[in-house]
Each structure stands twice: as structure tokens, then as C-alpha cells.
Amino acid sequence: MLRQIEGSRAVAEAVALCRPEVIAAYPISPQTHIVEALSALVKDGTLAPCEYINVESEFSAMSVCIGASAAGARTYTATASQGLLFMVEAVYNASGLGLPIVMTVANRAIGSPINIWNDHSDAMSQRDSGWIQLYAESNQEALDLHLQAFRLAEEVSLPVMVCMDGFVLTHAVERVDVPSQDEVDGFLPAFAPRQVLDPDDPMTIGAMVGPEAFTEVRYLMHAKQMLALDAIPRIADAFAQAFGRDSGGLVRGYRLADADTVIVGLGSVLGTIEDVVDDLREQGHRAGALAVRCFRPWPLDEVRAALGTARRVVVVEKAFAVGAGGIVGQNVRLALDGVAAAPRVHDVIAGLGGRPITSASLHRIVADALEGRAGRTTFLDLDTGVVERELRRSREDPRPGPHAENILREAGIAGGGPR
Amino acid sequence: MSRPRVKFEQVGTFAVGNRLLDPDQRTVQADRARSNTLTSGHRACQGCGEALGARYVLDAAMRASRGRLIAANATGCLEVFSTPYPESSWQLPWVHSLFGNAPAVATGIAAALRAKGRDDWRVIGQGGDGGTVDIGFGALSGMFERNDDVLFVCYDNEGYMNTGVQRSGATPPAARTATTQAVGDHPGNPFGQGKSAPLIAMAHEIPYVATATVADLHDLEDKVERAMEIRGARYLHVLVTCPLGWGSASRDTIRIARLAQQSGLFPVFEAERGDVTSVARIRRPVPVEEYLRPQRRFAHLFAPTLRSDVIADIQARADRNIARFGLLDDPEERA
DSSP states (O other), X not given: OEEEEEHHHHHHHHHHHTOOSEEEEOOOTTTHHHHHXXXXXXXXXXXXXXXXXXXXXXXXXXXXXXXHHHTTOOEEEEEOHHHHHHTHHHHHHHHHHXXXXXXXXXXXXXXXXXXXXXXXXXXHHTTTSSOEEEEOSSHHHHHHHHHHHHHHHHHHTOOEEEEEETTTTTTOEXXXXXXXXXXXXXXXXXXXXXXXXXXXSOOEESOBOOTTTHHHHHHHHHHHHHHHHHHHHHHHHHHHHHHSSOOOSSEEEESOTTOSEEEXXXXXXXXXXXXXXXXXXXXXXXXXXXXXOEEESOOHHHHHHHHTTOSXXXXXXXXXXXXXXXXXXXXXXXXXXXXXXXXXXXEEEOOGGXXXXXXXXXXXXXXXXXXXXXXXXXXXTOOHHHHHHHHHHHHHOSSOOOHHHHHXXXXXXXXXXXX | OOSOOOOOGGGSSSSOOGGGSOGGGSOGGGOTTOOOSBOTTOOOOTTOHHHHXXXXXXXXXXXXXXXXXXEEEOSSHHXXXXXXXXXXXXXXXXXXXXXXXXXXHHHHHHHHHHHTTOTTOEEEEEEEHIIIIITTHHHHHHHHHTTOSOEEEEEEOSSBXXXXXXXXXXXXXXXXXXXXXXXXXXXXXOTTOOOOHHHHHXXXXXXXXXXXXXXXXXXXXXXXXXXXXXXXXXXEEEEOOXXXXXXXXXXXXXXXXXXXXXXXXXXXXXXXXXXXXXXXXXXXXXXXXXXXXXXXXXXXXXXXXXXXXXXXXXXXXXXXXXXXXXXXXXXXXXX
């Protein structure tokens, strides 16, 4: 049924339709509306049987999910930003144990400086955690990906993160098609755990493993992610058949067929990117876009096929590897390794801490790329003057004070001017 | 208590005289049909108090739950010595996740069972003092305040023994550990630090809190049985001698645990909803020196010079426990 609702509400209803049996939650913006809505659905009996646990930390949220999943319950939590980092030890443990937990990550920046707005620093920090990572472009896709995530997680016995841009999606009210319970029940089979804590068949889960077998056990995580590369498009196809719309999958191309300039992105920024592509097309450029919908496992073949014939690739990413450069860009280069006349890849770090990614700025960086002026790594809309003055202060003043406060003072946001 | 407390005064020794008792009063361990939840072949040290305590606790809990028991274990000695790949000593469904999250994992299991309507399956969480009173304390307190249906057992050997005997929040004053060494003017662990997890558990006003030692295994089993009669958050704090970390002889595990209780340094009691409901009286009071002397972790108090001042401070701690819990009171007068 088509409804005009907030993204968080859509996700909460999608999760409820998946009939989770245990939900553990800790509040953190911008994820909070999701678990607030779920708490009400459990409390008023709409979602039953389901246990809703108000935990004392994100570390315990994931730990409760680990226990519940190991006991054979379909299990869900949601987090963001610092919360995701606080649960990291348990995040790795869940994937190591192969527990099919589904978690929404309402993407948000990581401090310091503390910042509650959207970027992808949180989820990208967990790219090697062993979790499958899906990125939603819209609220409809966020809803759809949750239905697919439970099926995927339980099929390959790995946990799945559904990443959706904080505020941009979670707090946006737009039209969403919310399926019926019967439709979801027809798509998502009951959870049949691969391993379960059962007094009638007692097993030890989480034993210590030394060098004699550790490599093999860890390799299995990798092997299962590789299997997910087949499962993800298959489940997306099944979803399209059941619900009549395309959602999920590994990648999605936009006007790619003859494109020699391709902009790559993840999540909600694809809307802006597609507008820029349309403008470029009108200007006579052969431009296209590639949405990476699944970042882990990395769809290397699909990315290679989509980008291999391009001449230049601009990767717009809302996170970066400090001291190295782009994260998605590095993966794109990996996909293009060995391609004859491979395109030049430009990493564009954009939208950090909620800074808007405007089509004007994207046009500028694409123009730079077209004219051979773009470097390997660009920080979009970076105020270089501010940065250089702060670097000079750091060189000249033995105690220049904290960077963030100095820059805010200089920008006139905090009083007094730089120290 | 679920059954009358057995007293062994007539035996003349403190050995647990099962054979003198009626069959229904004997320990679970005396029963040939016990479940052997932590079965033999594991790799604990000789004289390990934790292995002994865990065996009694789990078999008693298995009997109380009629074998419908699931355990969540924190990282630590108990986890390491029981599950070297590809072997496991556990004959119950058992999960180990991390060091600091066993109470939350147990909560998750309990929640799953409730959602599935398996009310007859019970959940136990367990760990050492590091996993319980330090790194897992937030998760433990959360489990307590939500009154989740979990019995959490802390096997307290007063330090991080698995990593090589470092100080924890349960390490007693003056004890030598690898991070509170017996050097300087104030050798060993400082006074004025550390915490009582049982008292903090009581402050949550959870249904049941108890302490026990591996010196009185009847008492330990009774407390497990009592805990299993109750629903909600329950906490059992068991003092377990660590020959490796304490520098005690393997054969002295029981004796030293008994001296800890008889000196007043480790009060043994039960509490319900935040109020103390019973205490194990000290039958043969001993000065703390008798407890300290056989342990190399306190050797610096006796040589090269006798540190009577430090021993007196430790005695004062024991005296405070004795006064606070009425450990020398006549039970008739108390009543």
C-alpha cells in the first residue's frame, strides 16, 4: 500500500513484517525513530511474539542479538556512528560466528569532532568486519532491502547491514509502498538456523581455535561472502517477481551503455548524481552513473564490466581512509586491475559530516576530470584557505589549541577569532 | 532455603561427608547420574578452584532445570581450558562470544526462549571476576536492572589469571599481581580500591544474590538450587582459589577458600531483593594471617620483614565484614 511516511517508519514496518523474535536497541541519532516505532509495535502486540530489549549500550545490543540468534531467534537491531563503533567487537564476533543478524545502520559521521549528520564513515569503518553491506538509495529501497536482508542473511548464514543515509533518508517523508504481511510471508521463509543452542542436541559455539585451523575458519567467512555475490542478485530477482519492482542487487547502472565518463556512488547521493549525468548528456557528454548497492561482498566482476570501457571514473564517497585516500575508489581500482586502457579513477571525498553534495560542485569536479585537471583524490568543496591558515598556526604556535575550535572561531561560528 | 542446611560438626573434620547423609541430602556430585556438564579431560591447572566450582554449579543447575539449560560463557580461563579446538568439555549447549558481553548474550538467549515460549529452558551466564566485575560490568548491571531471567555466576579468583595474573577490580589489597608487584614502599595492590560486586548486585534489588566458596560445596549447590527456583536476574559470586595466581599449593584449594570465609575476608551470605537473608557463620575464627601466609601473592608481607602494619589493615577489613554481616553472631540471638 502506498503511504506518505518517514523513512524510519518505513524501515520499522518492514522489519516488523519480517517477524523478528528479538529486537535489542539503544538510542542513537539518527537511527532512533526506527527502534522507537518498533518498540511501540511490540508493546501494543502488533509484532508478536517478539521480545524488545532496551539495552544499556550498543555493545550489549549486538551481544543480545548474538545470544538470541544463537538460540535460534530471528534478530534485529539498528545503530549509527559512535554506536556502531561502540559495538565493533561484537560486530566482528557476530560475523565470525556466522549469525544471520540484520542491522540497520543510519549512516552518520564519526568524531572527533562530534557531528551527528550524515556521511558513510561509520559503515565504511566496518567494511572488513565480515558483514554484508547493502546501501539504500531511497526509502523505498531501504524498506525493500530489509525484506531481502533477512532472507539473504539466513540463506548464507552471515549478518547483514542495511545502510541508509542518516537524516537524508531516515527523516525524509516520502511515498513508500509498504507490502502486506501475506506478501512478505510469501517472500521470506521462516528462520531455520544452521546452528542453535538446544538442550536436546547440545553443541559448543564459539570455541577457541588456534593456528591449526584459524585460517580455514576465517576463510569460510570469505567463501560465504563470495557465495553471497550469487545470492544477492538471485534474491533481488525473486523480490522483483514477488513485488514488481527492482530493488537491491549488486550494482545498478544509469545511462551506462555508451558512457565514457562514469560517476560512482553509494546511497541517496545517486539522485543528485543522476541529475548531473542528465545535465552532462544534454551538454553532449557521454556520461553515466553506477550505483554500488552492495559494497560487501565487493562485486568486482560487475564493477569491472560496468566501468571497464569508460575513460574516466569519478567516485563520490562519503568517507575516506585517512592517510590513504578514497575507500570505494581503492576498490574500484582493484576491479579495474589489468583492464587494457583502464579508465582514470578520481576519488572525490564529499558530503562529510552532512555537508551538502550539490550538483554544481559535482559539475565542477567532472569538468576537472574531463579536462585532465582532477587528481587522484579531491576533497569536494574543501576550504583550503582555512586549512592552510590552521596548518600555519600549528607550525608557528607551540600551543595552537584544538583545530575544530580554531576553525569554528575563524568561520565566525564561535566567538573571539583564532587564538 | 529449599532444604535444611546440612551441618557436618559431627564428622569432626570439615570434609563433606556425603556418605553419612541420607541419599536425598547428598550433593549432586555424589549422584552417579549427575550430568557431568563440564566433563573430564579439560586443561585446567591442578587444583583449579574455578573448574571445581563450575562443575558443581552447572551440574546443580542442570538437575534443577531437568537438563534444559543453556550457558553463555565469558572469555577467560574457564572458556580457554574447556574448549581447545577441536575439543569441548561442555555437555550442555554452550556459547562463548566475548570477554565483556556474557550477561548480554545470556539476556539474548533468554529473550529468544521467551519469544519461542520455551519457559522450561533456563539460562546461565558465567565468567571470571575480570569478565564480571570489570569489562563485563556494564552488561551485567544492564541485565540486573532489566531483571532478565538469567542466573549469572562469577567465579572470582581475584585477578586476570588467564592472561598471566594481573590485577582486577576484585583483587584484594596488598596482593601481588603482575601489575601490582611486590615492590616499593606499598607493595602489592593498593588499599582503598576494588569493589564488592555482590553488594552492587544487591543495590539493583534483584530477586537473589548469594556468595559462596569452593570450601563448602553443599552450600554452593544449595544456592544454585535456590537461585534456579527463582525467575528474573540472579547473581552468584563464588570465591575460587587459583593455585597459579595466588601461589598456593594445589592441594590447598579447599583449605584456603575455607580460610577466606573463616577469617571474615570473604563473607558468605544470601540476599533477596536487596536485603541479606542469611549469612554463613564463622565456626572457627582465624586471624587473616592464617589465610595470607600460605599464598605467595602475600609473601612480601612476611619476608624479608614482617609487615604487621599491612596485616593489621587487612585484619581490619575482615573485622568490618564480621561486624557488617554478623558473621560471629549467634543465630539464635539474631533470630
